[in-house]
Amino acid sequence: MQNDYSGLSSFLSNPILNTDSYKASHFLQYPADASAMFSYVESRGGRYERTVFFGLQMLLKQYLCKPINDDMIDEAKAFFAVHGEPFNEAGWRYIVTQYGGYLPVRIRAVPEGSVVPTGNVLMTVECDDPQVFWLASYLETMLLRVWYPITVATQSWYVRQTIRRALEKSSDDMTQLPFKLHDFGARGVSSAESAAIGGAAHLVSFMGSDTVLGVMAANRYYREDMAAYSVPAAEHSTITSWGRAGEIDAYANMIRRFAKPGAIVAVVSDSYDLFAALEMWGTQLKQSVIDSGATLVIRPDSGDPQTIVMESLRRLDGFFGSTVNGKGRRVLNHVRVLQGDGVNPDTIEQILAAADQAGYAADNLVFGIGGALLQRVDRDTQRFAMKCSAIRLGDTWHDVVKDPVTDTGKRSKGGRLTLLRNARTGAYRTVAEPRRWEESMIEGEWEDAMHTVFDTGRLLVDTSLADVRVRAQTEES
Incomplete structure (x- = not known):
C-alpha cells in the first residue's frame, strides 16, 4: 500500500x-x-x-x-x-x-x-x-x-566588510568582492526551507552560491532574474572514481571539459596528497592550464585552514609565478585558492591577515562556507x-x-x-x-x-x- x-x-x-x-x-x-x-x-x-x-x-x-x-x-x-x-x-x-x-x-x-x-x-x-x-x-x-x-544576512554582511577591507588594502580590483564568499550550506541545514531562506539571506551581500533553493527563493520572492552564480567544480567522487593512479587524468579531464578562455573551474585537490596534487598542477598540467585561458581555482579540503592556504599559495607561486599589483602585493598567475573547509568569520579574517603579511593580495583567495553560514546560528x-x-x-x-x-x-x-x-x-x-x-x-x-x-x-x-x-x-x- x-x-x-x-x-x-x-x-x-x-x-x-x-x-x-x-x-x-x-x-x-x-x-x-x-x-x-x-x-x-x-x-x-x-x-x-x-x-x-x-x-x-x-x-x-x-x-x-x-x-x-x-x-x-x-x-x-x-x-x-x-x-x-x-x-x-x-x-x-x-x-x-x-x-x-x-x-x-x-x-x-x-x-x-x-x-x-x-x-x-x-x-x-x-x-x-x-x-x-x-x-x-x-x-x-x-x-x-x-x-x-x-541573522544570516547580518553575518554575511559583516564578513563582506572583512573581505572588503582586505581588498581595499591589497587589491586593485574591487569588482570581485561580491564573489569572494560562496554559499556551500545547502546540505548542512535542517530543512529545504532553511536552505531557501538562509541561502537567499546570504545573497544580500554576495552573488556566489551553490545553494540552488536559496537562489530560487531570492529570484522568486525578490523579483530577481538571477540572484547568484556558480561555476563547474569537482567533488571528491569525480576525482577518486578515476582511482589514485588516475588522479592526474581526472584533473586533466576537468581542464579539457570546462577550462575555456575567461572561464573559472574549481578542482578539489586533496583527495590523496594535496602537495603532490599541487605539483601535478604546476608541472605536468601547467601548460594545459595556461593554454586554456581559464582561471584554475584549487580547493584544499582538509588540514588547518590557515596553514594549508598559505602553503598552497607559496607552492603555486613557485609553479605559476605572480605579478605585483599597484598595492605592492603578489597576484598569482592563472590560479587561485578556494578554502571551503573549517571556514567561519574568524578564520576568514585570520587567513586574509596571514596572506597580507606574506605579501599576497586578497585576489588570490575565495572562501566557501557550509554549516557555519546557514546553520551555526540561532535566535x-x-x-x-x-x-x-x-x-x-x-x-x-x-x-x-x-x-x-x-x-x-x-x-x-x-x-x-x-x-x-x-x-x-x-x-x-x-x-x-x-x-x-x-x-x-x-x-x-x-x-x-x-x-x-x-x-x-x-x-x-x-x-x-x-x-x-x-x-x-x-x-x-
Missing part, C-alpha cells in the same frame, strides 16, 4: 497551526475590555552590534498573503480538541466571514537591507479589531522566525524577541512592559513604537507614538524609518533584491 503524505503540506501551510500550543488559549487570558494589541520585534544585542533587516517579504508572501478557510479551521479545531487546548473557533470563523480569510493585522517594518543598531524596533504588528485583537500576539511564532534570515545569536508593547482597553491605549528583576537585559519596550532615522547623521532612535513628534523630532532631521508593508492580506511594499543590496551596501564603512 502506497503511503499518502499530501497532508503534510496542508498543515504546514495552515497559519492557525503555525503557532505554539499555548497561543490557542491566550484569547481567554487578556482583560475583558481588551480591544486592540500592538507588538514589536527587535534584536536585543548579540554577536554583532548591527543587524541587516531581511526576509520578512518572503515570509509574508508565503504565509500571510493567502487567506485562511473553513477547512483550515476544521483541521485546527480537530487538533486542539484532542491536544488539550481551547480553540477560538468563533474568532477564526469571524475572520473568514468578515475579511474573506485574510488576517486583519497591520505590519510595519524598516526597509529590507537596512543596517540598524541592535536594541531598536525593526518591525511592528498591530490588530485593532476588538473581535480578534489577539492576532498580534498569536502570530509571534511565525513572524519571529524572521530572526533567521536577518540567541542576536537575542531576537517579539513582545507585546501596548494594549487598548476600551478606547484607551496602555503601555505593556516586561521587566524581570532577575534579568534586566530582558526588559521590553512599552508603547506603540516606531523607529526614527536622522537624515543628517544616519543615527536611529526607537520612540513611542504619538510622543515621537514632540520628544524626538527635530525639524528637518528626524524622519520615520518604518513603513507599512502589510495590511489584511495585502502586501503593500514589494521590494527587489537589487534595492535591498543597495541599502545594505550604502551602510558599509
Whole structure:
C-alpha cells in the first residue's frame, strides 16, 4: 500500500497551526475590555552590534498573503480538541466571514537591507479589531522566525566588510568582492526551507552560491532574474572514481571539459596528497592550464585552514609565478585558492591577515562556507524577541512592559513604537507614538524609518533584491 503524505503540506501551510500550543488559549487570558494589541520585534544585542533587516517579504508572501478557510479551521479545531487546548473557533470563523480569510493585522517594518543598531524596533504588528485583537500576539511564532534570515544576512554582511577591507588594502580590483564568499550550506541545514531562506539571506551581500533553493527563493520572492552564480567544480567522487593512479587524468579531464578562455573551474585537490596534487598542477598540467585561458581555482579540503592556504599559495607561486599589483602585493598567475573547509568569520579574517603579511593580495583567495553560514546560528545569536508593547482597553491605549528583576537585559519596550532615522547623521532612535513628534523630532532631521508593508492580506511594499543590496551596501564603512 502506497503511503499518502499530501497532508503534510496542508498543515504546514495552515497559519492557525503555525503557532505554539499555548497561543490557542491566550484569547481567554487578556482583560475583558481588551480591544486592540500592538507588538514589536527587535534584536536585543548579540554577536554583532548591527543587524541587516531581511526576509520578512518572503515570509509574508508565503504565509500571510493567502487567506485562511473553513477547512483550515476544521483541521485546527480537530487538533486542539484532542491536544488539550481551547480553540477560538468563533474568532477564526469571524475572520473568514468578515475579511474573506485574510488576517486583519497591520505590519510595519524598516526597509529590507537596512543596517540598524541592535536594541531598536525593526518591525511592528498591530490588530485593532476588538473581535480578534489577539492576532498580534498569536502570530509571534511565525513572524519571529524572521530572526533567521536577518541573522544570516547580518553575518554575511559583516564578513563582506572583512573581505572588503582586505581588498581595499591589497587589491586593485574591487569588482570581485561580491564573489569572494560562496554559499556551500545547502546540505548542512535542517530543512529545504532553511536552505531557501538562509541561502537567499546570504545573497544580500554576495552573488556566489551553490545553494540552488536559496537562489530560487531570492529570484522568486525578490523579483530577481538571477540572484547568484556558480561555476563547474569537482567533488571528491569525480576525482577518486578515476582511482589514485588516475588522479592526474581526472584533473586533466576537468581542464579539457570546462577550462575555456575567461572561464573559472574549481578542482578539489586533496583527495590523496594535496602537495603532490599541487605539483601535478604546476608541472605536468601547467601548460594545459595556461593554454586554456581559464582561471584554475584549487580547493584544499582538509588540514588547518590557515596553514594549508598559505602553503598552497607559496607552492603555486613557485609553479605559476605572480605579478605585483599597484598595492605592492603578489597576484598569482592563472590560479587561485578556494578554502571551503573549517571556514567561519574568524578564520576568514585570520587567513586574509596571514596572506597580507606574506605579501599576497586578497585576489588570490575565495572562501566557501557550509554549516557555519546557514546553520551555526540561532535566535540567541542576536537575542531576537517579539513582545507585546501596548494594549487598548476600551478606547484607551496602555503601555505593556516586561521587566524581570532577575534579568534586566530582558526588559521590553512599552508603547506603540516606531523607529526614527536622522537624515543628517544616519543615527536611529526607537520612540513611542504619538510622543515621537514632540520628544524626538527635530525639524528637518528626524524622519520615520518604518513603513507599512502589510495590511489584511495585502502586501503593500514589494521590494527587489537589487534595492535591498543597495541599502545594505550604502551602510558599509
